[in-house]
Amino acid sequence: xxxxxxxxxxxxxxxxxxxxxxxxxxxxxxxxxxxxxxxxxxxxxxxxxxxxxxxxxxxxxxxxxxxxxxxxxxxxxxxxxxxxxxxxxxxxxxxxxxxxxxxxxxxxxxxxxxxxxxxxxxxxxxxxxxxxxxxxxxxxxxxxxxxxxxxxxxxxxxxxxxxxxxxxxxxxxxxxxxxxxxxxxxxxxxxxxxxxxxxxxxxxxxxxxxxxxxxxxxxxxxxxxxxxxxxxxxxxxxxxxxxxxxxxxxxxxxxxxxxxxxxxxxxxxxxxxxxxxxxxxxxxxxxxxxxxxxxxxxxxxxxxxxxxxxxxxxxxxxxxxxxxxxxxxxxxxxxxxxxxxxxxxxxxxxxxxxxxxxxxxxxxxxxxxxxxxxxxxxxxxxxxxxxxxxxxxxxxxxxxxxxxxxxxxxxxxxxxxxxxxxxxxxxxxxxxxxxxxxxxxxxxxxxxxxxxxxxxxxxxxxxxxxxxxxxxxxxxxxxxxxxxxxxxxxxxxxxxxxxxxxxxxxxxxxxxxxxxxxxxxxxxxxxxxxxxxxxxxxxxxxxxxxxxxxxxxxxxxxxxxxxxxxxxxxxxxxxxxxxxxxxxxxxxxxxxxxxxxxxxxxxxxxxxxxxxxxxxxxxxxxxxxxxxxxxxxxxxxxxxxxxxxxxxxxxxxxxxxxxxxxxxxxxxxxxxxxxxxxxxxxxxxxxxxxxxxxxxxxxxxxxxxxxxxxxxxxxxxxxxxxxxxxxxxxxxxxxxxxxxxxxxxxxxxxxxxxxxxxxxxxxxxxxxxxxxxxxxxxxxxxxxx
Ligand code: BGC
Numbered sequence: 001x002x003x004x005x006x007x008x009x010x011x012x013x014x015x016x017x018x019x020x021x022x023x024x025x026x027x028x029x030x031x032x033x034x035x036x037x038x039x040x041x042x043x044x045x046x047x048x049x050x051x052x053x054x055x056x057x058x059x060x061x062x063x064x065x066x067x068x069x070x071x072x073x074x075x076x077x078x079x080x081x082x083x084x085x086x087x088x089x090x091x092x093x094x095x096x097x098x099x100x101x102x103x104x105x106x107x108x109x110x111x112x113x114x115x116x117x118x119x120x121x122x123x124x125x126x127x128x129x130x131x132x133x134x135x136x137x138x139x140x141x142x143x144x145x146x147x148x149x150x151x152x153x154x155x156x157x158x159x160x161x162x163x164x165x166x167x168x169x170x171x172x173x174x175x176x177x178x179x180x181x182x183x184x185x186x187x188x189x190x191x192x193x194x195x196x197x198x199x200x201x202x203x204x205x206x207x208x209x210x211x212x213x214x215x216x217x218x219x220x221x222x223x224x225x226x227x228x229x230x231x232x233x234x235x236x237x238x239x240x241x242x243x244x245x246x247x248x249x250x251x252x253x254x255x256x257x258x259x260x261x262x263x264x265x266x267x268x269x270x271x272x273x274x275x276x277x278x279x280x281x282x283x284x285x286x287x288x289x290x291x292x293x294x295x296x297x298x299x300x301x302x303x304x305x306x307x308x309x310x311x312x313x314x315x316x317x318x319x320x321x322x323x324x325x326x327x328x329x330x331x332x333x334x335x336x337x338x339x340x341x342x343x344x345x346x347x348x349x350x351x352x353x354x355x356x357x358x359x360x361x362x363x364x365x366x367x368x369x370x371x372x373x374x375x376x377x378x379x380x381x382x383x384x385x386x387x388x389x390x391x392x393x394x395x396x397x398x399x400x401x402x403x404x405x406x407x408x409x410x411x412x413x414x415x416x417x418x419x420x421x422x423x424x425x426x427x428x429x430x431x432x433x434x435x436x437x438x439x440x441x442x443x444x445x446x447x448x449x450x451x452x453x454x455x456x457x458x459x460x461x462x463x464x465x466x467x468x469x470x471x472x473x474x475x476x477x478x479x480x481x482x483x484x485x486x487x488x489x490x491x492x493x494x495x496x497x498x499x500x501x502x503x504x505x506x507x508x509x510x511x512x513x514x515x516x517x518x519x520x521x522x523x524x525x526x527x528x529x530x531x532x533x534x535x536x537x538x539x540x541x542x543x544x545x546x547x548x549x550x551x552x553x554x555x556x557x558x559x560x561x562x563x564x565x566x567x568x569x570x571x572x573x574x575x576x577x578x579x580x581x582x583x584x585x586x587x588x589x590x591x592x593x594x595x596x597x598x599x600x601x602x603x604x605x606x607x608x609x610x611x612x613x614x615x616x617x618x619x620x621x622x623x624x625x626x627x628x629x630x631x632x633x634x635x636x637x638x639x640x641x642x643x644x645x646x647x648x649x650x651x652x653x654x655x656x657x658x659x660x661x662x663x664x665x666x667x668x669x670x671x672x673x674x675x676x677x678x679x680x681x682x683x684x685x686x687x688x689x690x691x692x693x694x695x696x697x698x699x700x701x702x703x704x705x706x707x708x709x710x711x712x713x714x715x716x717x718x719x720x721x722x723x724x725x726x727x728x729x730x731x732x733x734x735x736x737x738x739x740x741x742x743x744x745x746x747x748x749x750x751x752x753x754x755x756x757x758x759x760x761x762x763x764x765x766x767x768x769x770x771x772x773x774x775x776x777x778x779x780x781x782x783x784x785x
Contacts, residue, residue: 027316031308035301037061043304044286047267049277051082055311056277066314068175068219068254068275072131072147072163073097073113073374073501074381075120092120093329093502094381097374098133098159099480100340100498102149102523103573105614106638107162109339114166116329121172123324127314128173128219131379134160134207135182137481137524138554139539141450143185146375146480146499150523151555151570152633153203157210164215171317173218173310176211178256180204180238181548182223185449186540189259192226194541195548197663198626200227202552209247218251218310222271224259225546233274234265244270252306257378264289272303326384330503334387337500337507342520343493343574350432350472350492352514352576355401358431363390364423364466365408365436365459372438372478373504377446383502389436392509404430411440414456420465433470434512435463438478438497449540453484453530463487476508482526485567496520514576519612519638521573521682525556528567534558556683557629571616571633571682577607577643581615581687584679590693593655593670600650601679601688605641612640615679617651618686619658622674625785626660631683653677658694664703671785672696699782706775710758711751713774718781726774727766 038046042058050056050065057065070076075092078084095101095113104110121129133144137151149156164174181193181204195204211217220243223232232238233255243249252272260266260274263282267289274282289295343351353361368389374380393403406423410416427433437459443450454460467473467490474493477483478500485494495518497508510516527533534550541547553561556570580603587598603613615638618631635651658675659668672695680686702716713719724731724741734744750761755774758766 027309027312030312031305034061034063034308035305038304040287040290040297041283043300044283046304046307047272047286047300048274048279048283051278052084052276053078054081054277055273055307063308064311064315066127066311067125068128068130069121069126070130070378071117071175072129072133072379073101074383075117075124075126075129076379076381077124077126089382090124091326091382091384092124092324093117093326093333094374094383095333096337096340096501096504096507097146097379097480097499098149099146099523100337100500100520101163102155102159103342103496103498103520104336104339104638105155105521105523105636106339107158109336110159110162111166112332113336114163115169116166116325116332118167118170118172119322120324120329121167122170122319122322126172127318128175129167130175130221131177132160132163132174133177134211135178135180136204136207136554138183138548139449139535140453140482140524140527140530140533141539142183142481143444143449144375144377144446145524146444147377147379147446149207151525152523153206154210154633155523155636156207157214158636160207160211161214164211164217168215168218171319173251173314175219175221175254176208176217177221178223179208179220179232179243179253180223181227182225182232184225184540184546185447187544188224188447190226190544191541192229192545193548194545195228196551197228198661199548199551201661201663203554205242212243212247212249216250218314220249220251220253222253222255222259224256231259231261233259233271234262234269236269239270252303252310264295267295267300267303270303272307330385333501334503334506334510337497337504338510338516339507340498340500340520341507341511341516341518342496342498342522342572343511343518344496344522344526344568344572345488345492345494346574347492349576350474351495351512353432353434353512358401358472360402360404360430362427362430362433362470363393363403363405363436364427364433364462366411367436367438367478368405370411371505372441372499373501374499375444375446375480376441379446386502387505389505389509392505396506397509397513408435408462409437409456409458414440414458416458417461420458420462423462424465424469427466427470427473430470432472432474433466435466435473435475436478437463437475439480439483444480450481453482453527455479455483460486464490467491474512476512478504482524484527484529488567496522514609517576517609517611518573519575519614521571521614521616522568523570525559525566525570526568527559528565532559532564532566552629556631560630560683566684569682569684571614571680572684573614573682575607575611575613577605577609577611579611579613579641579681580604580606581679581681583648584677584688584690586677586690586692588692590695593658593694593696593698597653597692598650599653599677599679599690600648602646602648603639603641604646605643608643610640610642612638613681614638615649616682617653618678618680618683619653620676620678621658621660621671622676622691624660624671624673626662628660631678633683662700665700667700669700669785670694670696670698696785698785700785702778702781702783704775704778706756706771707754709752709754710746713755713778714746714751716781716783718783719774719778722774722777722781726770726777730762730766
């Protein structure tokens with residue numbers, strides 16, 4: 001297959017394109033030439049795939065096809081492009097899933113994972129990896145939460161960008177998915193994400209924006225769902241106005257598998273390739289639309305040009321004889337798993353396991369021999385090997401200690417408590433019980449949302465029962481998304497190990513024995529109960545509509561606003577050492593929206609062991625025209641410190657970090673006023689704050705129309721002048737004797753009406769013409785917010 005592709009590429013671009021160093025200009029001219037030679041039918045054919053996993057070639061012109069394969073936490077390559085790819089795919093390294101990757105908050109490490117997956121793609125002939133997924137975890141119930149990074153847009157976007165840059169550094173493209181507001185699995189082919197424009201721009205679009213601007217993914221995958229009533233595969237607002245025009249996306253858009261509804265509308269909106277390629281009906285609809293004048297051929301040409309650019313680039317970067325490096329990548333997978341381990345609770349320093357203190361260790365729970373390491377659905381990777389905790393412990397940590405094991409629960413029956421008594425016997429004879437529990441595979445899946453956040457009853461009961469007879473009890477959780485912990489006060493330690501991939505067991509052992517000091521932090525809030533969650537009343541949605549009623553208050557923004565104590569807050573994660581924050585300083589206490597602001601913070605390791613801390617920088621706008629969250633994460637940095645070591649961390653903020661999205665003006669606005677900048681170890685563990693003043697120089701339109709209230713026209717200095725000019729008699733009538741017009745006392749009755757109603761309210765004395773004259777004149781008026 002690879003050598004055949006190479007023949008294609010040599011024929012197509014020959015000396016024009018250097019295999020290593022793609023010359024953009026030459027690709028452009030080659031593409032223009034191909035466009036002139038392609039028939040209309042051939043052009044339409046290039047706008048859908050050839051089969052499940054490849055794009056359409058045009059052999060007559062030696063246009064090659066490229067291979068697309070899932071992602072995201074490892075490569076799921078089918079034996080052939082026309083095979084479904086479930087079950088018999090080629091083994092590849094299964095890295096920890098997205099929840100775990102995000103919990104590392106480590107952009108360099110995520111980049112390395114991208115590089116490794118990119119290498120495996122090259123080794124197995126894949127040109128584009130279908131991932132990463134940067135959809136926001138809007139609800140704890142989201143069936144695919146394990147496959148997405150975070151509830152926070154900045155964290156999701158930064159992790160996504162690092163991953164993309166890693167994969168693409170290997171000459172392999174990515175597909176950033178699922179664009180956009182794809183946050184529910186129920187009715188996923190039809191559900192309308194009923195999200196207001198401000199929320200869409202401030203929360204759901206942001207991770208895509210960051211990833212596009214920082215990493216330029218070769219492709220973006222348009223979602224199944226509708227957004228504001230329009231399918232993601234045919235939305236001019238999303239695909240053209242925002243993606244291309246605003247963000248400068250240079251790649252191509254492909255549809256999620258079977259996500260296309262109206263193909264011609266899709267072409268007009270900028271949706272390049274329909275996947276998978278089994279629907280020839282749509283190709284002929286494109287041809288027909290051009291022939292009957294409904295679709296301008298130039299629009300089609302533009303898309304085909306962009307498709308060919310990516311295809312030719314992809315083929316030119318194909319590498320020969322790349323080693324899949326499964327040994328090296330397994331090691332990396334273990335390192336990532338260890339870095340993602342999030343220590344949620346550790347009373348009495350029960351962890352790390354101290355071999356001098358704990359000679360008899362009870363390992364309880366079937367996950368210790370039969371690990372749950374990834375989620376269900378299209379992201380399922382066939383691993384190259386799977387480690388388990390018992391084997392790792394015996395091989396690497398067993399010296400000088402006695403390890404006993406009890407199954408504790410059955411993976412197949414959530415309510416079977418028959419194994420608990422055996423487990424108690426084992427635990428009662430040990431110095432410490434380490435329980436492996438969490439969510440079995442059928443609890444989290446693409447295509448299905450969760451109905452609750454409970455672990456199986458058998459797991460919960462097992463934990464309580466063991467804790468009742470063993471005072472040293474640590475729980476190690478395996479799950480891709482938040483769970484309730486009714487037993488939280490009964491155990492000393494809880495460690496979140498996520499879905500740790502094929503080498504997850506080694507990562508967990510390293511963390512609980514202290515070879516690696518845990519440094520993971522929650523990328524999602526763990527609520528006490530489902531009833532506390534932001535989208536409770538609007539998830540999954542009803543009658544095909546998912547109302548985003550919590551608006552911008554997603555994740556921790558909601559818990560903060562409502563003053564709800566979560567079980568574990570966003571950004572939380574303990575360490576075996578402690579960190580002290582000091583000396584927050586800013587480059588200037590007053591800035592304008594044109595300035596960058598440098599924020600510096602010192603962090604010191606005040607404990608006895610080496611450790612890593614994730615310093616999180618949050619912003620709060622003290623007073624704002626629009627409601628804003630109490631805390632918004634803007635930056636973060638992970639830093640490693642030896643005992644006693646101290647480092648200064650610098651963050652650079654710009655006006656966008658201080659801005660909100662104004663949907664009336666379709667604009668980001670950095671409003672003048674005071675902002676608090678906080679550095680914290682979690683969203684609820686703020687260590688230092690600093691207040692700065694922003695003096696905006698932005699000039700923004702008043703954006704008034706005939707529905708704007710009289711009061712708003714009056715309150716703005718310049719539109720007030722227009723009122724004085726256009727309806728002077730009225731203003732004069734309201735002005736007390738001897739006072740200036742500016743001191744007019746506008747009756748509340750007038751103030752509270754939109755201008756369009758004034759002719760009616762004034763009994764016709766203010767005319768419609770005067771109102772529209774005012775509206776027209778105010779269009780040119782701007783002000784500084
Ligand atoms: C999923 C995508 C996946 C595609 C191909 C779809 O059902 O939503 O994430 O990439 O299938 O497997």
